Amino acid sequence: MTTDPAEDVPVEVLDDVTAVVGAEATVVGRLAGGSNAGAVHVRLAGRADAVLKVARSTRPQELAATSRARRIVEHMRGRGYPTPAWLGMGATATHVWHMMDLVDGVPVRALTPAVVVQLIEINDLQAGQATEPYDHWAYAWQVATGREASVLGLSAYSPAVSDLVRRLPLLRGAARPPVDARDMVHADLNPSNVLVRDGVVVAVVDIENAGSGTRATDLTTLLWHTFDGSLDGVRRRLWTRIVDLVGGEGAAVLVTTQVLLQLAWSTRLGRDDVVADVVARGHRAADELEAFRQGPG
Secondary structure, eight states: OOOOGGGGSOHHHHHHHHHHHSSOEEEEEEOSOOSSSOEEEEEETTSOOEEEEEEEOOSTTHHHHHHHHHHHHHHHHTTTOOOOOEEEEEEOSSEEEEEEEOOSOEEOSSOOHHHHHHHHHHHHTTTTOOOSOOBHHHHHHHHHTTOOGGGTTGGGSOHHHHHHHHHHHHHHOSOOOOOOOOEEEOSOOOGGGEEEETTEEEEEOOOTTOEEEOTHHHHHHHHHTOOSGGGHHHHHHHHHHHHHHHHHHHHHHHHHHHHHHHHHHHHHHTOHHHHHHHHHHHHHHHHHHHHHHHOOO
């Protein structure tokens, strides 16, 4: 059974959109991509079509976080970063929303070496562009060193998960708190958040959680999605870039964080097949980083 996409958008939100944007919005349908809050295609009366993202408000600071993301979008677009312009944002008693330009592109279904290379080049645009004190580098250190509640207790899920979790402290060693890093961080650079047209990256979306830190954070997320034989060469390029940016110890912190967050997500799903894939990929990432840090021979 299918549901009407308009049912996913509360009437109160559409009324608020109309008041803020100055044009009546009609829901056309859902859009593919984005693993978190769903995106819907909307038609604005007398204007170009747009994308509306609506999320239930669960924290008092939700609107402030959306405002932060909008400021980052405006700043980064001014520096050539390919993310859609925001047309408006707002909140009702129960939801927060924002609207952006509709980009002619589709989410990446499978990464290719050419797309990964483009994303590495786009990542360079983030260098020194931190404008908001929302530190993903410090958060990664909290996660990697067992100071973040959301990743505690993972070992209880299964022996296989426990084995991987026990391995991670050996990978990162006695990680020191990170030094200040002044890059812009997207914080969710997975393929579903990359839009392409004819093999060319035309937009990076889902920027709501963006902040500051080291752009190697995004390269580590991207690397997580490259464990495919056809991407071995470009993955080595990613490892080189990450270690160049943050050193071997910093890379270990970021990889540990990525593995723990993936484990937390997959164990919450409760799907053993997904957890098994994360465990296998986690060990492979650890193996490759250890080999990379040891160097040839």
